[in-house]
Amino acid sequence: MTLASKLPEYTLRRSARRRSIEIQVRPDSVRVLAPTRVLQSEINRLVAAKADWIIARQQALRLRRPQAPISSPLDQGSELLWLGERRLLEVEVNQPDTCVTVSPERIKLILSRRIRKAREKAISEQLLLWYREQAQHYFQTRVRFWGVHMRLTPSQVRVRSYRRKWGCCNSRGVVSFNWLLIMAPVHIIDYVIVHELSHLQHMNHSAAFWDCVAKFYPDYRGAKAWLDLQGGHLDWPPRLTSLTS
Numbered sequence: 001m002t003l004a005s006k007l008p009e010y011t012l013r014r015s016a017r018r019r020s021i022e023i024q025v026r027p028d029s030v031r032v033l034a035p036t037r038v039l040q041s042e043i044n045r046l047v048a049a050k051a052d053w054i055i056a057r058q059q060a061l062r063l064r065r066p067q068a069p070i071s072s073p074l075d076q077g078s079e080l081l082w083l084g085e086r087r088l089l090e091v092e093v094n095q096p097d098t099c100v101t102v103s104p105e106r107i108k109l110i111l112s113r114r115i116r117k118a119r120e121k122a123i124s125e126q127l128l129l130w131y132r133e134q135a136q137h138y139f140q141t142r143v144r145f146w147g148v149h150m151r152l153t154p155s156q157v158r159v160r161s162y163r164r165k166w167g168c169c170n171s172r173g174v175v176s177f178n179w180l181l182i183m184a185p186v187h188i189i190d191y192v193i194v195h196e197l198s199h200l201q202h203m204n205h206s207a208a209f210w211d212c213v214a215k216f217y218p219d220y221r222g223a224k225a226w227l228d229l230q231g232g233h234l235d236w237p238p239r240l241t242s243l244t245s
Contacts, residue, residue, distance in 0.1 A: 007048045008055070014038075017171075021046055022205050025054055027061040033205075061228065073120045073237075074127060080107050080238055084185030091123060100130040124237060131236075135159045135182040139193070143175065146193050150216055152200045166227060167192045169199035180234040184227075191223035 010023075010030040021043060022033040034043050047054070074080075078089040082102060090108040098112040109130075115122045136159045147153050155173035162168075162178045169175045175196045181189050194217040202209035213220050 007044055008051050010047055012043065018204050020204065020206050023047065023050055023054065025057040025061070027058055030054055030058075074123045075120065078238070080127075081183035081234070082107060083182065084188070089123075089127075093119070098126055100127070128236060131182055132159060132179045135177070135179040138182060139177050139189075142189060142193050143197070146190070146197055146216070150194070150197050152197045154197065154200060166231070167196040169196045169203070171203065173200060175199075180236065183234045183238075184230075188223055188226055191217050191220055192227075195220070 008030055010032050012032050012034060014034050014036045016036045018033060018035045020035070021038060023046075024031040024033065030047075032043060032047060074089060076089065076091045080087045080089055087102065087107040088105060090106050091111065092108065093111045094113045095110045096112065097110070098115065099110050101108045101110075107127075109123060109126060111122055111126065115126075117125070136157075139159060140157050143154065143157050154169070154175040156175070158174060158176040159179045160176045161180075165178065166181055167175065167177045175193075177192065177196070181192060195213055198209055198212040198216075201212055210220070217223070
């Protein structure tokens with residue numbers, strides 16, 4: 001069998017800062033991250049050598065990928081996720097001001113009479129705004145907590161909308177998090193925070209990087225597996241199925 005016949009199709013991204021080759025496998029695609037200095041032939045040989053593992057990994061991810069349930073409009077009685085737990089939505093309209101409160105069983109949205117939009121649109125927009133604001137506050141707090149323990153301080157903490165990642169850290173020391181993580185269990189959020197703070201020391205996914213993660217979050221493999229399996233349920237509008245911790 002020739003190298004070309006065994007080589008899976010992949011996209012390549014090079015970086016001068018990267019020190020090792022990383023293969024990222026998704027259900028329907030493969031991406032390779034490699035240092036600029038590495039020859040294309042060397043990358044091809046590595047990917048070909050990992051072909052059986054790549055195929056098996058893709059098959060496993062496809063089997064684990066949740067079926068996307070149909071989302072329904074948010075209204076009285078809808079189920080929402082908050083820090084990994086389900087809450088029933090309670091809606092009250094025609095009030096002086098708009099606000100949101102959380103109790104052990106419910107998320108209550110009070111809509112101001114000054115909002116003139118259709119009920120469905122108003123509920124979705126106000127809840128989305130609230131979720132993002134809460135995510136910013138929560139991540140700031142947890143980053144400070146972990147920063148003290150890890151002795152690592154980012155220059156800034158941001159909340160963003162991402163389609164394919166849960167967080168990132170750039171060369172300026174800015175850490176960013178996907179606001180949808182506010183729906184995940186606390187221990188999963190903590191893993192992502194530890195992961196991104198570790199990038200302040202290691203801007204790669206080298207063995208030294210994972211050693212740093214493991215030092216502060218020993219069960220990082222379990223958290224990664226949870227995100228692979230359950231991360232698709234963290235979506236907006238909510239599409240709840242069988243989320244487990």
